[in-house]
Amino acid sequence: DAKTTQPPSMDCAEGRAANLPCNHSTISGNEYVYWYRQIHSQGPQYIIHGLKNNETNEMASLIITEDRKSSTLILPHATLRDTAVYYCIVRANGSGDDKIIFGKGTRLHILP
């Protein structure tokens, strides 16, 4: 059963911030929100993850709502190389060997 809901596709102009939403209304207390992306014909790439606080790294920012039922991945200055499918996944942490079940993700198109 899918634990997350994402829009199937989004467009964003190059240089602008790309905001990718994810709904995870059934998330449990010990589950984290993870984001991965997959560029065409490549393996998925880890982006960021968080529990309840907002997180930022060199790739992106993750904003999690206070009730933890939704989150937004922000790519602050999108480039053409950010065109990819972005997957939002919820899973328990501290068990890195747990399998990852991918949903359909959001296909992000960065427009020149």
Added chain:
Amino acid sequence: GAVVSQHPSWVICKSGTSVKIECRSLDFQATTMFWYRQFPKQSLMLMATSNEGSKATYEQGVEKDKFLINHASLTLSTLTVTSAHPEDSSFYICSAPRAGLDTQYFGPGTRLTVL
């Protein structure tokens, strides 16, 4: 740099032959690795969990006798597609969790085309 590699990156074979795909963790040990399959314009589908020194765990609907998995060392897992048919043509991806990190590293994938 890449921490999980796959070999080959692409392979073309004739129907009825077997194909072996390797997945290696480059600078860390992985007691568990995962194998995924991805058809065009679809998401990754988990096929099986590869366990070092023991039998693999297959997801429902995945034929264990067709997709043989061997995890003979802490840095290598292999997936053998036996008696391949055109419907087995797909993008095969492996992943490995790294101890101490709460995520997994994915390989670059292997594109299999069965003629």
